[in-house]
Amino acid sequence: MSGFAMRLKVRHRVGAMVLEVALEVGARPVALIGPNGAGKSTLLKIIAGGVRPRNATIEAGGKCWVDSSAGDFLEPARRRVGYVPQGPSLFEHLRVWENVAFGLEGSREEKRAAALGWLKRWGAEGLSERRVGALSGGEAQRVTLVRALAASPQLLLLDEPLSALDAIARRQLRGQLAQTIEALGLPTIIVTHDWRDVAALGAEVVAMEEGRVVQRGELQALSETPASAFIAEFSGV
C-alpha cells in the first residue's frame, strides 16, 4: 500500500460549461461516470496536467501540484501520473516496446528487457516489435495501459481504458487491472460507461452531470436511489 492520496478542488470554465468539482482519491478506486460532455475527461486532463485550470488546488502525496491563487503549477512530467487518455496517445514513430520503455530508467538493453517483461505480463509480447501505426484500436489500447503501468505511477488516470477491446479481451484485462490496482494499492480514477468496471474494481462511484458531481457512493446504493435518469440507466443492473 502506498498511502498516497490526491485531493482536488476545481472551478474551471470549459466551453459553455463550468466544471466545479471537489474530489479525493486514496487506495480505493474512484469511478467517474456521467453522460457525454459531463466534464469527466476534462477533469482527468486537469489532474494529469494537460489542461491548466483557472481556479484550482490539487494536492497529491503531500505535495502541491496546483494552486492557482499562488500561481503554482507542477509540470505534467513531474506528477508521476499514469494517464490513459481517450483516443490515441502512443508515440507513432516508435515501436511498441520503445513506447513502453519510454518512462523507464537504465540502458537501452535494460529498458528493452523491462518493457518486454511488462508486455508479456499483459499478453502483448507478440506486439513488441510492431510500429504503433500498425496496431488495431484494441491492441493500441492494451499497449497504452501497459505503458502507463510500467512507469510506476503514483496515481492512475484511466479514461475508458477498455472501450476498444473485444468482449473477451475486455473481461480478461478488466480482471487483471483490478488485481494489479489492488495489489499495488494504486490510487486510481477510472472514467467508464460500464458498471462491470465499477464492480470489478470495487470502486466508489462519482456521478457527474454538466460539470458537477450529482451523486456519489456505492453502485448498489445508486441503483436503489438514483439521482438522475442517467444514473438509473447506468446502475440498473
Ligand SMILES: Nc1ncnc2c1ncn2[C@@H]1O[C@H](COP(=O)(O)OP(=O)(O)OP(=O)(O)O)[C@@H](O)[C@H]1O
Ligand atoms: N478545449 C475545449 N474547448 C471548448 N470546449 C471543450 C473543450 N474541451 C471540452 N470541451 C467541452 O466541454 C464539455 C466536457 O467535455 P469532456 O470531454 O470533459 O466530457 P466527458 O464527460 O469526458 O464526455 P464523454 O463521455 O463524451 O467522453 C463538452 O461539452 C466538450 O465539448
